[in-house]
Amino acid sequence: MKAYELTANVTADGQVELPDFRLSPTSPQPATVKVIILVSEPEETHNQSTQLDENFSEESFKRSWQQAMEDDTLPLSQLWKETDIV
Numbered sequence: 001m002k003a004y005e006l007t008a009n010v011t012a013d014g015q016v017e018l019p020d021f022r023l024s025p026t027s028p029q030p031a032t033v034k035v036i037i038l039v040s041e042p043e044e045t046h047n048q049s050t051q052l053d054e055n056f057s058e059e060s061f062k063r064s065w066q067q068a069m070e071d072d073t074l075p076l077s078q079l080w081k082e083t084d085i086v
Contacts (some may be wrong), residue, residue, distance in 0.1 A: 008037075 009017045016037065023029070068071060 004021070006019055006021055008050065011017060029085075
């Protein structure tokens with residue numbers, strides 16, 4: 001799969017206007033493509049992430065890093081067994 005990054009405009013009524021873009025004539029057509037739209041979050045969300053950063057425990061990170069370096073870890077498959085997520 002190949003990715004293309006395009007800049008689009010959003011109109012006042014919320015419509016997305018894509019630039020003129022054509023796939024290579026050698027691409028199989030017709031084709032289904034995946035479109036991902038990334039939208040900047042309001043300033044409020046930025047403040048929430050800053051709060052999370054302030055609650056980050058340096059001591060917890062150091063402890064986790066030490067465990068990883070000493071190979072004192074659990075396989076991911078074992079962690080999933082202890083949850084109700086299947």
